[in-house]
Amino acid sequence: GAGVSQSPSNKVTEKGKDVELRCDPISGHTALYWYRQRLGQGLEFLIYFQGNSAPDKSGLPSDRFSAERTGESVSTLTIQRTQQEDSAVYLCASSFNRGRGYGYTFGSGTRLTVV
Amino acid sequence: DQQVKQNSPSLSVQEGRISILNCDYTNSMFDYFLWYKKYPAEGPTFLISISSIKDKNEDGRFTVFLNKSAKHLSLHIVPSQPGDSAVYFCAAIPTGNTPLVFGKGTRLSVIA
Numbered sequence: 250g251a252g253v254s255q256s257p258s259n260k261v262t263e264k265g266k267d268v269e270l271r272c273d274p275i276s277g278h279t280a281l282y283w284y285r286q287r288l289g290q291g292l293e294f295l296i297y298f299q300g301n302s303a304p305d306k307s308g309l310p311s312d313r314f315s316a317e318r319t320g321e322s323v324s325t326l327t328i329q330r331t332q333q334e335d336s337a338v339y340l341c342a343s344s345f346n347r348g349r350g351y352g353y354t355f356g357s358g359t360r361l362t363v364v
Numbered sequence: 365d366q367q368v369k370q371n372s373p374s375l376s377v378q379e380g381r382i383s384i385l386n387c388d389y390t391n392s393m394f395d396y397f398l399w400y401k402k403y404p405a406e407g408p409t410f411l412i413s414i415s416s417i418k419d420k421n422e423d424g425r426f427t428v429f430l431n432k433s434a435k436h437l438s439l440h441i442v443p444s445q446p447g448d449s450a451v452y453f454c455a456a457i458p459t460g461n462t463p464l465v466f467g468k469g470t471r472l473s474v475i476a
Binding site: 292353 | 366368370398400405406407408409410413453455462463464465466467468469
């Protein structure tokens with residue numbers, strides 16, 4: 250597709266349930282990133298995939314969070330046993346390799362509300 | 365520990381005037397800096413960037429200034445237009461293939 254696609258755009262879930270968020274990067278972009286933005290906060294790095302290398306998981310806030318990416322395609326971010334503090338907009342971005350010249354292309358995000 | 369700081373959460377400017385958005389950083393390993401613009405319900409979009417070997421980069425109405433000794437950069441928008449009203453994020457990347465580090469953002473309102 251022309252841009253980074255994320256689904257769902259909105260998700261309301263009950264505390265304790267698991268959720269899965271999906272990101273479809275731009276075709277040919279080898280790097281994929283997950284960030285989140287909680288209310289009143291900046292963009293917080295979660296996880297980074299680069300080609301077939303082991304992902305950089307250094308930003309994941311707890312072991313309830315995990316993400317997968319198959320090759321250079323779709324990625325899913327899974328949050329198990331959701332808590333209210335997980336409520337945030339989850340943003341996915343992709344780039345060519347380092348993407349330093351143009352930065353990242355972001356999707357519109359998934360707004361997650363845990364009630 | 366915030367490595368990229370945008371100390372002004374909001375800024376209001378009259379249409380036609382200059383908007384100046386500021387950003388400070390603490391990590392001396394940062395060597396590339398970017399500004400992103402974000403409208404509500406959309407993802408951030410790349411606006412302008414600057415390498416640490418430069419002190420200024422200009423693109424139309426947007427100019428980014430970098431003061432390495434002060435670890436400070438600023439984005440100037442002139443003249444400001446109502447369509448510039450958005451949240452602006454400052455971001456930085458260190459040498460190597462690591463993710464961008466973002467500030468908290470500054471909400472700019474340009475008043476007609």
